[in-house]
Amino acid sequence: MYRTHTCGELRMDNLNQTVTLAGWVQKVRNLGAMTFIDLRDRYGITQLAVEEHSPAEIREAAAHLGREFVVQATGRVIERASKNPKMPTGDIEVAVEKLTVLNAAQTPPFTIEEQSDGGDDLRMRYRYLDLRRPPLQRAMALRHRMAQSIRSFLDGEGFLEIETPYMIKSTPEGARDFVVPSRMNPGEFYALPQSPQTFKQLLMVAGYDRYFQIVRCFRDEDLRADRQPEFTQVDCEMSFVERDDVLDVFERLAKHMFRNTVGVEFEGAFPRMSWHEAMEKYGSDKPDIRFGMTFNDVTGLMQGRGFGVFDSAEYIGAICAEGCAVYTRKQLDALTDFVKRPQVGAKGMVYARVEADGNVKSSVDKFYGQDDLRALAAACGAKPGDLILILSGEKKHTLTALSELRLEVAGQLGLRDKTKFAPLWVVDFPLLEWDEEAGRFFAMHHPFTSPKLEDVALFDTDPGRVRAEAYDFVVNGVEVGGGSIRIHDSKLQQKMFEVLGFTPEEAEKQFGFLTNAFRFGAPPHGGIAFGFDRWCSLFGGSDSIRDYIAFPKNNSGRDVMIDAPASISDAQLEELALRVELPEKE
16 A cells, blocks of 8 residues: 555554655755655645654655655654644654655646645646645535535435436527537537526426436636636426425525534524515625615605706615714725726715714715705614715616625625625516517526416516516525526416517427426426535635636636647548638737
8 A cells, every 4th residue: 555544644642653654745844964844645744754864765865855746655653842733743743764756746836835826827727736735625625525415415305316418409598508519410519508407397297306416517608706617506406396395495405504514503594585675775686684784765865956966866875884984085085986997887976974973974065954964864874973875877777886885895894704604585586687689578597487476467568577486595695596486387388488589489499398398297396506616615715616616717718727628620620510710800
């Protein structure tokens, strides 16, 4: 065997034992009379000691070791003279009796340590080296534990883990598909699944009433920190259920994960909030409820006083930042610059301070008297020492901008504590959203989401008001999961296709395999899919999912380690009956 123990295993109980370790050289300290070697594997670090009286060949081998050399060392466990309480193995060291270099290594392009000196691009290029670092190892271990915990819980609830295909048919709704040409069927293509949606519904038709899968999904969409072109879902579906049945099971799963992964217990049910309330109070369908600072509609209070910006606005919204009346002009100017950024989109910001005597001082005193400003403070629940921040404009855009401002201020005040978790369910989403450019409705979730049955009549009179039997699981402002009760009635499904602008022929071509299956007895069913990578990053305290994916892509969708995507040979293109015509560069 190459090793009898790992590099994180030895303790005082192992004193005087002869052991063999194998791993990577973290550091070599040559002190003349003695040489100390920190040997590392994914379990930890053990110090090796090469003493002055050690055989010459051992001292010679130790003298030529470099960082990341792969070595095997055999020796006796002894007590360290200078102990390191910061290391689990810090009470002992191994007096080396045999040292073998298994593989010499080039000097790595960055340090393999807790905090590396390598930038993102460099570490992505050498991802296999980055994965040796303790933060990445902890992330991979957390991902593994979470996957096992999920499987254990769902197995106990009677769910079966069933695989669905990776090569399916392209559908027009949702994000862009990644497509795969078929050599045996020239001119035809598979698509990689954005989710197992239709297949899990077919499994319900097939009678497998509790299905789950920890599955890879693929979406060709613009990327940011919390998105990857390929990602993992915990995908689940149940038959003979209504919305509350689904929420009950998966709220218990969430509590199980919080308890087993981060040691957090939740008593009682998670709060539920309608989509409408979330938008009105937080400007987001994934509100962060770890802190207050909810929105106040002050349109009626602030209009009609001659301030043109407010008088012409569809909506005027305000938030109260507790204790922030001490903000300096520089800080307020910085917030104004923040809301003017393109990604926020506001034209400016108005503020009002509530002073110690109860008077209110604002940036628009010219237009508003003390009675007006005190009424504003009362409407916002502001007390002496608080700061009121106000945005205005078209309602939808202003709510979004106010949401960004709320999060920015909360970050400055330290209210977004990553060790504090505030989960909730957001429910009663709109079923449809109107696209002005396309001139038609699109499904807010997907075409198989069931409307609330009491809203079905609105399809013919006001489709935009139809609510969905949809729900999202949100934690700390992050959408961790989402799902819905599905349409299981063929006639209602056909009505949905009509509202979405599908002709019967188009619906049959795209989804006929599913609607035909419904004719053979589809049970009422619904489910949910959790973003597994996001859940891992949330529990690990990271803003990015990259650290929880072994080999992620960069923001351009490239794997810079293997240089993919890449062109293929003319012979391969000919075999696939494809021709590549690149657009001309401007």
